[in-house]
Amino acid sequence: MIELAHVSKIYGKKQNQFAALEAINLTIESGRSVAIVGKSGSGKSTLMHVMSGLDRVSGGTITIDGQDISKLKNTALDQFRTDKIGFIFQSFFVQANETCLQNVMLPLEINKTPRSERRRLALEALEQVELADKANAKAGNLSGGQKQRLAVARAIVSKPSIIFADEPTGNLDTATGGKVEELLFEFNNKLSSTLIIVTHDTDLAKKCDVQIYIQDGKIIKINDLAKKKGAKS
Amino acid sequence: MKMLDIIARAGRSLRGAKARTLLTSLAIAVGAFTLTLTLAAGNGISAYVDRLVQSNFDPAELIVGRDKEVENTTGAPDSTPKEYDESIGNLSLGGQGSMQLKQITDEDIRIIEQLDYVDRVRPNYQINADYITRPDKKRYTLSVQSYNPGQKPELSAGSLPSSDLAKGSIVLPASYVRILGFKSAQDAIGNTVDIAAQQSLNEAAVREFIANGLSAQPGNTPEPKRKVTTYKIAAISKPSVTSLATVGMPVLLSSNDANEMYDFISAGTQQYGKYLYAFVRVNGAENKAVANDAKKKLKSMGFTVMTSQDLQASLQTIVNVLQSLVVVFAIITIIASIFGIVNTMYISVLERTREIGLMKALGTRSSSIAWLFRIEAAWIGLLGGLIGAIFAILLSLAVNPLLTKQLSLGEGNTILMHDPLQIAGLILGLILVAILAGWLPARKAAKLDPIEALRTE
Ligand SMILES: Nc1ncnc2c1ncn2[C@@H]1O[C@H](COP(=O)(O)OP(=O)(O)OP(=O)(O)O)[C@@H](O)[C@H]1O
Ligand SMILES: [Mg+2]
Numbered sequence: 001m002i003e004l005a006h007v008s009k010i011y012g013k014k015q016n017q018f019a020a021l022e023a024i025n026l027t028i029e030s031g032r033s034v035a036i037v038g039k040s041g042s043g044k045s046t047l048m049h050v051m052s053g054l055d056r057v058s059g060g061t062i063t064i065d066g067q068d069i070s071k072l073k074n075t076a077l078d079q080f081r082t083d084k085i086g087f088i089f090q091s092f093f094v095q096a097n098e099t100c101l102q103n104v105m106l107p108l109e110i111n112k113t114p115r116s117e118r119r120r121l122a123l124e125a126l127e128q129v130e131l132a133d134k135a136n137a138k139a140g141n142l143s144g145g146q147k148q149r150l151a152v153a154r155a156i157v158s159k160p161s162i163i164f165a166d167e168p169t170g171n172l173d174t175a176t177g178g179k180v181e182e183l184l185f186e187f188n189n190k191l192s193s194t195l196i197i198v199t200h201d202t203d204l205a206k207k208c209d210v211q212i213y214i215q216d217g218k219i220i221k222i223n224d225l226a227k228k229k230g231a232k233s
Numbered sequence: 234m235k236m237l238d239i240i241a242r243a244g245r246s247l248r249g250a251k252a253r254t255l256l257t258s259l260a261i262a263v264g265a266f267t268l269t270l271t272l273a274a275g276n277g278i279s280a281y282v283d284r285l286v287q288s289n290f291d292p293a294e295l296i297v298g299r300d301k302e303v304e305n306t307t308g309a310p311d312s313t314p315k316e317y318d319e320s321i322g323n324l325s326l327g328g329q330g331s332m333q334l335k336q337i338t339d340e341d342i343r344i345i346e347q348l349d350y351v352d353r354v355r356p357n358y359q360i361n362a363d364y365i366t367r368p369d370k371k372r373y374t375l376s377v378q379s380y381n382p383g384q385k386p387e388l389s390a391g392s393l394p395s396s397d398l399a400k401g402s403i404v405l406p407a408s409y410v411r412i413l414g415f416k417s418a419q420d421a422i423g424n425t426v427d428i429a430a431q432q433s434l435n436e437a438a439v440r441e442f443i444a445n446g447l448s449a450q451p452g453n454t455p456e457p458k459r460k461v462t463t464y465k466i467a468a469i470s471k472p473s474v475t476s477l478a479t480v481g482m483p484v485l486l487s488s489n490d491a492n493e494m495y496d497f498i499s500a501g502t503q504q505y506g507k508y509l510y511a512f513v514r515v516n517g518a519e520n521k522a523v524a525n526d527a528k529k530k531l532k533s534m535g536f537t538v539m540t541s542q543d544l545q546a547s548l549q550t551i552v553n554v555l556q557s558l559v560v561v562f563a564i565i566t567i568i569a570s571i572f573g574i575v576n577t578m579y580i581s582v583l584e585r586t587r588e589i590g591l592m593k594a595l596g597t598r599s600s601s602i603a604w605l606f607r608i609e610a611a612w613i614g615l616l617g618g619l620i621g622a623i624f625a626i627l628l629s630l631a632v633n634p635l636l637t638k639q640l641s642l643g644e645g646n647t648i649l650m651h652d653p654l655q656i657a658g659l660i661l662g663l664i665l666v667a668i669l670a671g672w673l674p675a676r677k678a679a680k681l682d683p684i685e686a687l688r689t690e
Contacts, residue, residue: 075598078598095591098245106591107595109235110234110597112235
């Protein structure tokens, strides 16, 4: 479970201060799929960064599975991300000069999985995103959609409890983007890991259990489909 | 991240930038090459000095005299003018004037011989023999020394006793065999040669000359006394590549014969019964501590002393000075190459901003990121060290035979001697230097903000 209490993020100093996030209160149950929606510059990425422990809050607390990550030391926060978080970025960030297999093995290297295990786990993940045949191909030679699928494999290989995706389909056409979305929801269901997607795409947002609308650093609306569904049945 | 994975990853990223890595390594390789060769030359020359000292000096012998110059190992005599001493003879230095040296006397030698730690004493007879010859053969010049049983020359024929030579027998250098009419070295053994010595002009001789009614005028000088002695050849000595003798190999006489000849030559002069120094053989003085102990005791008795270790050290000092000069240059090269590494590593950090950002986002610790770059620098150091050392070894293999021949070191002796441990140490040192050079760029990488790094499009 992710709980944000009175979270704020302020950039700059003194006169130049700018509040990218203000008084955010939010609870996300484990295993849900969540879309963070809003205009450009509204603070979507900033929210994602503080929730994932990539960035520090300026005020408030973020509690994930009972642990207040805003109080963790740097190394403990690194360990937290290693253990719990998977990331997918808009511009893929795959290592072009390395093979697909090496790309997927990176999180396993970081979390000190024994060498003998890594290959097997990475191949498994590649298989799940249908890139097993590209295991030894250089990641730089893949198409955009393939690169993002590779990024998905890298995000799920260490079986994280939360996957953050910042505009995962922003650089892809509808067809290839659709494939990536499909995979993300598949893992959300199968691994019952929480999925948090930052997006402009309203169609994609609608596929999620929860939509969080944000504007000028504040939450203006939370739409909880599952709750409604639950209410209907 | 595990250290092993960091090392492998650093190696992989270097392979991704082969040309840059190689060029940076080459800068270090130049320093490594120079250092490896310098160290090798130092080893070779040290070994040569060892051999030189060991084949010319008995390690158990101390050089003992009365004058400070005996202890002077710099090669240049003290040039400050000294007060004239009536009791000391003047030593002519040829065209360079003369100097006074205090000498050690027969009396001193008797005292030293009686010391319990002294094995035997061999005065350094300054024998100026005139010539060596055989009946019906020409006369040839020669140098003469007393035989030292602790310092056996290599022989091409005959044999040597373990103690002193028998009186009347000599060791003849091989170069005299043919010119004195022997068919071979073996043929010369047991045969005889004649050696002539001339008595120095002394007061008694001049008095006798005047008493005989002759006046001392230029061109009408007293005829010096000459003595021709016949010696039996006990052995033929081989020319030695490490001999320090400047006038060819000496003819070796038993100490009795040497003493007799010196007494004859110096009879009636100030030099009679006096020597510049004597070789004092001390029991167990091959051991430095024993030698130094004996040195201290002899010095407290007013003698001046030099051990063979002192001599070796003084020769070694010259080698060390030359060596450190080259080492300084090599170190300057390495310092220059440090800037190359710093530069390369900064470029590498810039190029891989996104990779660093991704790794940090995925939870890699800052310290692991720093080590990634330090180890990348270490790989460059290792590569540079290996390239430099390998080229130095290859060069040595190529030029050693030539140098051995040019410097006539004798077969099997090389001037460039590589020591694997030394090379390993050198490479390890270069790796450490490279890691230090990579320190700042590594810090920069470790401090990168992953969000910033991942924003770069
Ligand atoms: N490091 C920073 N320093 C100062 N201001 C920042 C910094 N990072 C973000 N901001 C500001 O915070 C606000 C929110 O930025 P954020 O990146 O979260 O927007 P976003 O909703 O993700 O927009 P987009 O859809 O364009 O990605 C913006 O106005 C941005 O200029
Ligand atoms: Mg954004």
